[in-house]
Amino acid sequence: MKVSFCDLKKLNGAYDEAYISSLKEVLNSGWYIQGEKKKAFESEFADYCGAQYCVGVGNGLDALTLIIRAYDFPKGSEILVSEHTFIASVFAIIHAGCIPVLVGCDQDSYNIDVASAKTFVSSKTVAIMPVHLYGRVCDMDAISELASECRLKVIEDAAQAHGAKWNGVRTGSLGDAAGFSFYPGKNLGALGDGGAVVTNDAVLAKRVRELSNYGSNVKYEHGSIGVNSRLDEVQAGFLSVKLPDLDMLNERRRLVAEFYLKNIRNPKVELPSVKLMDRENHVWHLFVITTDCRPELTEYLKFHGVETLIHYPHSISDQKCFDSSSEVELDDSTVKSDLADRVLSLPLSPVMTEDEVMHVVKVINDFVL
Secondary structure (H helix, E strand, O other): OOEOOOOHHHHHHOOHHHHHHHHHHHHHHOOOOOOHHHHHHHHHHHHHHOOOEEEEEOOHHHHHHHHHHHHOOOOOOEEEEEOOOOHHHHHHHHHOOOEEEEEOEOOOOOOEOHHHHHHOOOOOEEEEEOEOHHHEOOOHHHHHHHHHHHOOEEEEEOOOOOOOEEOOEEOOOOOOEEEEEOOOOOOOOOOOOOEEEEEOOHHHHHHHHHHHEOOEEEOOEEOOOOOEOOOOHHHHHHHHHHHHHHHHHHHHHHHHHHHHHHHOOOOOOEOOOOOHHHHHHEOOOOEEEEOOOHHHHHHHHHHOOEOOEOOOOOOHHHOHHHOOOOOOOOOOOOOOOOHHHHEEEEOOOOOOOHHHHHHHHHHHHHOOO
């Protein structure tokens, strides 16, 4: 049996007719940028997140970058972020003219270690970026306490956690602002690139909208040096089609994850540490195990038809763009974990069949070295 990591063709196939209908509406409107589809989705997604404002932008990286730029922090300001994350979290800070300070990650949740973050706060620290990695919400109580104590902005990187909740509040409304990605493989994925900024701050939302539209609020009048980063009408329409099903799709992900957690029993595999009673905290964008024999297990799974990926195989500080010749330098006291050498992502999607899930479990349980 072959088990794909995430069958996007099957997932999106369920929406064929609705997608075509939405596309025809865009075509017939003759309006393809900054139109009614984008406005509608922004309103719908803001409501879904429990926030007042949503600004659709080109992608998740732009969403985070625009938030930081909109705050207009002093040059050289520092932003705390976990060292175990996707590169976009760090690039956004750099693109916006700030300095990323890489702090430790919690070995159980893979999310930012708030105790570690606190030790890195300096007079230059202006914000903390909790990355809700793999779909699990960070400890927002501890983050909010640290932010309040040190007067920091909280910028959520919610690119992998659409719909996840902390104490009943969804991502997007847990900090001062949040950046989302709608890359096709996300829990709420478009059929191309897309992103959004979500916030309850009217001033910030207006500033982000201006910056994302060539620094303009009035056509041909440019108050800022902005960029072109706007969620287009076609993708906005597709996202509006899928959004009503997001909670249902997330629940299917949880069921697959819970089956893995209850049935994978191989001493060479360490499962994610979760409390099932807190299931709303995790929407399982990825199901990530750790193992000390990753190369052997990966090849074994591949031989038995199970596709896996690694999120992420290199620590941020090991990326070539940050080598000694780079114009960009990370904080000297970078904390590193061994997660990059041990993590492995198993197939998980809302369209996996029971047979596929059981096959993954059996193959892993049969693995010996």
